[in-house]
Each structure stands twice: as structure tokens, then as C-alpha cells.
Amino acid sequence: MSDVTDHAAFPSPTTFPPSPDCHGEASLLLVESLIHSLVARSGLSLSEAIEIVQVAIDAQIEISQDRGDDPARLERSLALLSAIANSLAIDSDGSEAAGHLALGQSGEAAP
Numbered sequence: 001m002s003d004v005t006d007h008a009a010f011p012s013p014t015t016f017p018p019s020p021d022c023h024g025e026a027s028l029l030l031v032e033s034l035i036h037s038l039v040a041r042s043g044l045s046l047s048e049a050i051e052i053v054q055v056a057i058d059a060q061i062e063i064s065q066d067r068g069d070d071p072a073r074l075e076r077s078l079a080l081l082s083a084i085a086n087s088l089a090i091d092s093d094g095s096e097a098a099g100h101l102a103l104g105q106s107g108e109a110a111p
Contacts (some may be wrong), residue, residue, distance in 0.1 A: 032084050039088065046088060053085040 034050065038044035044052075057078060064074040 024091050028080065029038075034086070034087065035084070050085050053081055053088065057081045057085075 018045050035044070035049050039046055039049050060081060061074065064077070
């Protein structure tokens, strides 16, 4: 298993590592699929699902700051979470009516 804490392997925050951590990738896919399924079956409203992702974004920012993480690592994490929120917004009815979760310059989520 590769050392996912070695961030020197990532050339820029907009590119993905050549070999993503298989555990993290599977976990993220599983959680995203679960959220989409709950929304599709009305077990969770779309706004609740997007709010859950927003809470995860806020927690990721706080945890990253507490650990003193590299800003590029935080940016990659926030990009993944933002992509999930955006896919939920589009998934609702094929439109983007629910809006996009935007990230500000500081990495803080913006409404």
C-alpha cells in the first residue's frame, strides 16, 4: 500500500495522484453512493444531503487547520467533497437548481 501522507507525489492541487489510496477511494465512493441512494428513496432530502456534505467540508477545514496540513492537501479534499455536493445538486432532477457549493479563496465554503 502506498503512503498517502507523502504529498510530494502530487504535482499540483488540480491533479490526482497517479495511484489513489484504494481504501479512501472505496470509502468515498461508498458514502457518496449511500447518500445518492437515500435521496433517491426519499430517506434523506436533497437539502439535508447537501447539508451533510457542507458539515464534512467545515469539519475537514477545521481538522486540517488543527493538524497544520499542507494547504494543497486541504484543497484536494475540499474539491472532492465539493464535487459530491455538486453531483447531488445535479442528481435531483437533472438540473442544477439546488445550486453549487462554492469554495472561497481561503478554502472556506461559500453559500
